[in-house]
Amino acid sequence: MARLELIATAAFGLEAVVSRELTELGYPDQTVEDGRVTFWGDELAICRANLWLRSADRVLLRVGGFPVTDFDQLFAQTQELPWSQWIPVDGKFPVEGKSVRSALHHTPSVQRAVKKAIVESLKKTHQRHRFQEDGVEYPIEISILRDLATFTIDTSGAGLHKRGYRQLVGPAPLRETTAAGLVLLSYWNPDRQLIDPFCGSGTIPIEAAMIGRNRAPGLDRDFLSEQWSQVPRELWKQAREEARDLQRGRLVLPIIGSDLDGSMVKMSEKHARAAGVAGDIQFREMDVLELKTAREYGVVICNPPYGERLGDHESAEAIYDDMADAFGPLKTWSLYVLTSHPGFERCFRCQADRRRKLYNGRIECTYYQYLGPRPPGVESQPLI
Ligand SMILES: C[S@@+](CC[C@H](N)C(=O)[O-])C[C@H]1O[C@@H](n2cnc3c(N)ncnc32)[C@H](O)[C@@H]1O
Structure with missing residues (x-):
């Protein structure tokens, strides 16, 4: 098996979560940078990373790299990279480019030069003059x-957020990868009650249930590299069987997801069934103000409305005020709230113990963390 340099890309703020996930998967040899974690592994690592990573966006294979400031150099050195190791004679290889703070900043010209250089390189190694590009895809960046x-x-x-269970979306859905990141950043574990009182399309409870059951998030979908001859089908089969064996049975303590909007509750139920975790979550139509629990310890993870549009601001603030009333009595619970509203702590009438900058798509948000006391006798640690 080859030693490959792989890159797991991630939304800003989730790199440490992806890094921890990779370590737990058995790939501790890493470099963490903004938006990406580079790691080393063999072909099986491609299968495992795609199947298991919960908070990463994609898994990329690094073909090579070099410093570059002019087009001649770009053209000449791109040709020297080992393209034929990956791209077969009939392989389709679209080229996407991006350039930040660099002399070669005109990306269409960069893309054209790279495409031409790869064609020249393949002409030599595959001994062909033309390429039909009607086979399997190898998207190059x-x-x-x-x-x-x-x-x-x-x-x-x-993208890895496409797990396959969410066919419908509510007005402001959270990416599956972000929802998983929120859960992995919390102190929740399946022995503690988890509630999302603003569940929308169900993303946080569903991702948490999959984490609690150790269910690989990519088990129900396929990946482009399953079609590549370089990653044998046997390895994919092995990685999928391994993932099925590692899945645990139903959660003892069901997760609770609730929302004011009954149609969202129905949507969440549908998504939970599609994700195979319907038995692990109880969904309810409920205003956050009705939230009550007899449990002494537990965790709330939620993504309430932000009020991004003018006029919605005030209604979002009224909801944060209601949250203060609803969560106030839960002194021994931990609470995690993702919102972009800068006045959240003021309206909620409480300063967070920790804050973390995260992105929900393009929206810059803060993840406010209120850490309750540790239940007696529990060695609690955040999952990440
Ligand atoms: C930002 S969305 C949550 C999105 C969700 N995380 C998802 O992935 O789909 C906020 C949700 O809060 C619900 N909501 C608004 N006011 C509420 C209230 N007072 N009590 C409970 N839910 C409320 C809305 O119906 C909406 O579904």
Whole structure:
């Protein structure tokens, strides 16, 4: 098996979560940078990372890289990279480019130069003059950051947030990868009650249930590199069987997801069934103000309305005020809230113990963390 340099890309703020996930998967040899974690592994690592990573966006294969400041150099050195190791004679290889703070900043020209150079390289190694590109896809990305070019091939295909269970979306859905990140950043574990009182399409409870059951998030979908001859089908089969064996039975303590909007509750139920975790979550139509629990310890993780549009601001603030009334009595619970509203702590009438900057798509948010006391006799640690 080859030693491959792989990159798990991630939303800003979730790199440490992805890094921990990779370590737990058995890939501790890593470099963590903004938006990406580079790690080393063999072909089986491509299968495992795609199947298991919960908070990463994609898994890329790094083909090579070099410092570059002019087009001749870009063309000549791109040709020298080992393209034929990956791209077969009939392989389709679209090239996407991006350039940040670099001399070569016109990305269409960069893309054209790279495409031409790869064609020239393949002509020599495959001994052909033309390529039909009617076979399996190998999407290439050239990214130039401060005059350093990096060449990757996408192994995932559709982004990893596309688990396959969410066909419908509510008005402001959270990405599955972000929802998983929120749960992994919390102190929740399946022995504690978890409630999301603003569950919308159900993303946080469903991701938490999959984490609680150790269910690989990619088990029900396929990945582009499953079609590549370089990652044998046997390895995919092995990784999927391994993932099925590692899945645990139903959660003893069901997760609770609730929302004011009954249609969202129905949507959540549908998604939970599609994700195979319907038995692990109880969904309810409920205003956050009705939240009551007899349990002494537990965790609330939620993504309430932000009020991004003018006029919605005040209604969001009224909801945060209601949250203060609803969560006030839960002194021994931990509470985690993701919102972009800068006045959240004021309206909630309480300063967070920790804050973390995270992105919900393009919206810059803060993850406010209120840490309750540790239940007696429990060695509690955040999952990440
Ligand atoms: C930002 S969305 C949550 C999105 C969700 N995390 C998802 O992935 O789909 C906020 C949700 O809060 C619900 N909501 C608004 N006011 C509420 C209230 N007072 N009590 C309970 N839910 C409320 C809305 O119906 C909406 O579904």
